[in-house]
Amino acid sequence: MEYRSSQQSAAGWHAIIGVRARQQPDLTGVSMNLSSVSRRRWTWTIAASVLVLGCLRGGGRARAEDGAAKAPEGTPQNVILISWDGLDRPVVKELLDKDKLPNLAALLKEGSFQTIEVKGHTTVTKPGHAEMLTGLDTKETGVYSNAKYEPIPEGYTIFERMQKFLGGKDKIHTFMVTGKLAHVGGRGPDEIKAGGAKGGKAGKKPGKRARDLPDGADNVPEAERAGPEKGEPFFLTRKALDVFDAAQRDAGEVGPLCLKYLERYKEPRFLAFLHFSDPDHAGHKHGSGSDEYREAAQDCDKWLGKIVKWVKKENLYDKTLIYVMTDHGFDPDAHTHNHAPHSWLATNDKLVTHGGTIADVPATILARFGVDVEKLEPKLIGKPLTGPAPKGEKADEPRKEDDGKGAGKRKNKGGRKGLDKNAPAPKPAPEGATL
Ligand SMILES: [Zn+2]
Numbered sequence: 327m328e329y330r331s332s333q334q335s336a337a338g339w340h341a342i343i344g345v346r347a348r349q350q351p352d353l354t355g356v357s358m359n360l361s362s363v364s365r366r367r368w369t370w371t372i373a374a375s376v377l378v379l380g381c382l383r384g385g386g387r388a389r390a391e392d393g394a395a396k397a398p399e400g401t402p403q404n405v406i407l408i409s410w411d412g413l414d415r416p417v418v419k420e421l422l423d424k425d426k427l428p429n430l431a432a433l434l435k436e437g438s439f440q441t442i443e444v445k446g447h448t449t450v451t452k453p454g455h456a457e458m459l460t461g462l463d464t465k466e467t468g469v470y471s472n473a474k475y476e477p478i479p480e481g482y483t484i485f486e487r488m489q490k491f492l493g494g495k496d497k498i499h500t501f502m503v504t505g506k507l508a509h510v511g512g513r514g515p516d517e518i519k520a521g522g523a524k525g526g527k528a529g530k531k532p533g534k535r536a537r538d539l540p541d542g543a544d545n546v547p548e549a550e551r552a553g554p555e556k557g558e559p560f561f562l563t564r565k566a567l568d569v570f571d572a573a574q575r576d577a578g579e580v581g582p583l584c585l586k587y588l589e590r591y592k593e594p595r596f597l598a599f600l601h602f603s604d605p606d607h608a609g610h611k612h613g614s615g616s617d618e619y620r621e622a623a624q625d626c627d628k629w630l631g632k633i634v635k636w637v638k639k640e641n642l643y644d645k646t647l648i649y650v651m652t653d654h655g656f657d658p659d660a661h662t663h664n665h666a667p668h669s670w671l672a673t674n675d676k677l678v679t680h681g682g683t684i685a686d687v688p689a690t691i692l693a694r695f696g697v698d699v700e701k702l703e704p705k706l707i708g709k710p711l712t713g714p715a716p717k718g719e720k721a722d723e724p725r726k727e728d729d730g731k732g733a734g735k736r737k738n739k740g741g742r743k744g745l746d747k748n749a750p751a752p753k754p755a756p757e758g759a760t761l
Contacts, residue, residue, distance in 0.1 A: 403645035412606030414655035415668035429631035440681035442669035451509035454653025461708035499591035505603030512564035614656035680715035
C-alpha cells in the first residue's frame with residue numbers, strides 16, 4: 327500500500343504511526359510535501375508547526391466559561407467517533423499489515439495510529455463506552471462494569487458538553503447509533519423490564535433480532551441478571567440527543583443508519599457516535615484467533631469507507647475529524663476479554679501526537695472543538711492527545727504496556743507470532759467481571 331514506503335516498512339508500525347499529513351491541506355490549512363525529505367524528521371517539524379499554527383489560529387483554546395461563544399476559528403466543524411467493539415490492537419495491526427483494512431489505513435495515513443490502554447475498570451463494554459463518551463472516571467459516570475452501573479448523570483457526555491459550549495442544542499446535531507442494545511444502551515428501568523435483553527430498539531418492543539444473537543453475545547445474560555433499577559448508561563444522555571438508536575445488530579444494519587442520520591443532521595454541524603458490535607460478537611462466538619473475528623473487522627472497515635465517502639461527497643472532509651477506536655481488546659486466541667486492555671485509535675486528526683487512555687479521546691474531541699477541558703466539572707481523567715507527549719512517552723512509539731500504574735502488573739509473555747509481542751497472557755476474570 328501507499329503508506330508502506332521502504333522507509334516505513336523498515337521501521338515497521340512505529341514509523342507508520344509517525345507518518346502524518348502528506349500533500350494535503352489539513353484542518354489548520356497547512357499543506358505539506360514530504361517527498362524529498364526524511365519523513366520521520368519532518369514529522370516532528372510539521373507537528374510542531376501545525377501546533378503553533380493551531381494556536382495562532384485560536385485552534386481550541388476558547389474559554390469554556392464563554393458558554394454560548396461559537397467555536398473558535400480553526401476548529402473542526404464536525405466530529406465522527408466510531409467504536410469497533412472489542413477489536414484487539416494486535417489484530418488491527420495484523421490486518422493493516424496485510425492490507426485488509428484499506429479504509430482505516432487511508433484514514434490514519436492522514437493522521438496517525440495511536441496506542442490506547444484501557445485503565446481503571448474491567449475491560450468490558452459498558453464502562454469502556456461510558457469513558458469514551460465522557461472522559462470521566464467510573465466514580466463519576468457510575469458505570470463500573472457491565473453488571474454494576476447506573477445512568478451517566480445529565481450533562482456529562484461530550485454531546486451535552488458541546489451543546490452547552492456552543493450555546494444550545496440547535497447549534498450542533500448529536501446522535502448515537504449502536505449495535506448493542508444493553509451495553510451501549512439507553513433504556514430506562516421499565517423498558518428493560520419489558521424488553522429484557524431480547525432485542526429491539528430502545529423504547530420499543532423486542533425485535534426478531536434477539537433470536538439471531540450469537541453465542542456469547544455479552545448482553546444477553548448480563549442485562550437480565552443486572553436488573554438495573556435506574557436505567558442503562560445512556561438513559562439520561564439519550565434525552566439530550568437528536569437521535570439515540572440502539573439495538574442488537576451487525577454492521578449491515580448499523581451502517582445504513584449511520585449514513586441516514588449523517589445525511590439528516592449534516593447541518594449546521596454534527597457530533598456523531600457510531601458503534602459497530604461485529605468484532606466483539608465474532609470474538610465471543612468464534613474466538614479472537616478466528617477468521618470470523620478478522621472478517622468482522624473488515625466489515626467495519628467497509629462501512630468506514632462508505633462513511634468517509636459520504637463525508638467527502640458532501641465536501642465536509644476537511645472540516646470533519648474522524649476517530650476510530652475500540653472499547654477493549656480481546657484475550658489472545660480466546661472467546662473472552664477478561665483482561666484485554668489493548669485499545670487503539672486511528673484518526674485523520676493531524677494534531678493528535680500520542681496515545682494514552684480511552685478517556686483521552688473524548689478530552690481530545692472537546693479540546694479540538696475549543697472547550698477548555700481543564701475547567702470542566704467534574705474533572706476529566708482524560709487529557710487531549712495533542713501537543714507534546716506526557717513525560718516518559720515518545721510521540722511516535724506505542725507506549726509500554728507495563729508502566730507500573732493502572733494497566734498493570736502483567737508480564738509480557740510474547741504470545742502470538744507476528745502480532746503484538748506485548749500481548750498479555752490471559753488470566754482469570756476479576757471478581758465481578760463480565761463480558
Ligand atoms: Zn464482549
